[in-house]
Amino acid sequence: MKIFIALFFMLLALSLTTVAQTFDFSGQIRPRAEYRHGYKTLLVDGETPGFNISQRTRVNMDYASRLFKVVISLQDVRVWGDVVSSNKSDLNKMMVHEAWGELFLTRKLSVKAGRQSISYDDERLFGVADWSQQSRSHEALVVKYEPSETTRIHAGFAYNQSADKDTGNFYSLVNYKALQYIWVHNQIKNMAVSFLFVNNGMPYNLTENNRTIQKTKYTQTFGPYLTFKKGDIKIDLAGYFQAGKNNLNIAKSAWYSGGDLVYALGRFAYGAAFQYFSGNNQVNPSTTDHEFSTLYGTAHKFNGWMDYFYSSSSHQSVGLLDLYVPVTYKKDKLTSEFQLHYYQATASVKDISNPAAAMSPALGIETGLMISYTFSPEMKISGGYSQMFGTETLQAIKGGDRALSQNWSWLMLNFTPIFFKSEK
Secondary structure, X not given: XXXXXXXXXXHHHHHOOOOOEEEEEEEEEEEEEEEXXXXXXXXXXXXXXXXXXXXXXXEEXXXXXXXXXXXEEEEEEEEOOOOOXXXXXXXXXXXEEEEEEEEEOOOOEEEEEEEEOOOOOOOOOEOOOOOOOOOOOEEEEEEEEOOOOOEEEEEEEEEOOOOOOOOOOOOOOOOOOEEEEEEEEEEEOOEEEEEEEEEEEEEEEEEEOOEEEEEEEEEEEEEEEEEEEEOOEEEEEEEXXXXXXXXXXXXXXXXEEEEEEEEEEOOEEEEEEEEEEOOOOOOOOOOXXXXXXXXXXXXXXXXXXXXXXXXXXXXXXXXXXXXXXXXXXXXXXXEEEEEEEEEEOOXXXXXXXXXXXXXXXXXXXXEEEEEEEEEEOOEEEEEEEEEEEEOHHHHHHHOOOOOOOEEEEEEEEEEOOEEEEEEO
């Protein structure tokens, strides 16, 4: 906390100089209650549903001048009750969410370095993952070249170590060892086109001459993302291919495609969308990994709010076809959204009773409703309810009992006050 206070007064002093600059000091308090009766996986008969209240607390400092910009964001993430009320110490230490500086070399070229959120396009591959209380950030160097408001080129680089070492580069965390990417974006009238290339290096351990050594295996992900908006119609399309080697040193060949059409009519917006992920065949296995990895995207935003797929929740790599219909309603400060999803495996799922046969590809149907009310720019309340209707195939790959009612509900308060703001 002493470090935080010192940083605040240092940046405040900078804001009082005569150089043109801005300084914002803001915060966030976000408690969320969740009732989990089949969240992420099917509940087993006899299991007790989970209920907890988690909370994110953040303080943010943002300083910018003509020459550079600095952002520091500290956060505490906890579950109510995980320490006793009379505790002398805290299990939850204040952690750094973001701490980066951006140097403006010219009006078009800048370099951004430090711990930062990385987000592009619809956040399918790179996103802030804001639903999770801890969110996501990377230690990276990002070079930005933006010659105009409609053309942007970003190149990012990261190299990770698990400790400050004088010798050796062994990486022990479940994370990428090295990462390089380039993102190119251009907008022409009603259409915007982006292209993303990611070289994702994961640590791979092997034994040679009775000792464990580590190598970095790279997977390449690349493809376009297109958006078109005219009047009341908005269309998004994306397609990505993956090649290279996975973290087990197995050849990778996977792909993803997705698209949605949204039509706005008064206060309503009606949509129709799909997402297709390749997967691994359980009946006739291949020596190549065909499971598409969503890398570092915002998983909760996609494939249903109950997080059964691609959200730290395994479904045995059998791929996914998600056909869904979102309907959104907005009036003044009230927003509500209804979603209906149909899920299907895109690779064969082995029948346990007859391993040579495949089960039905149908995985289930999920419905969900979310409602939010914005009292002011600094305070919002939101909540939701979702229900999963799973099939025998979903039960086979996830476990649990599909005959039970599988549901999840939540309620969240979001306070985002601005404590101090200075502009010169």
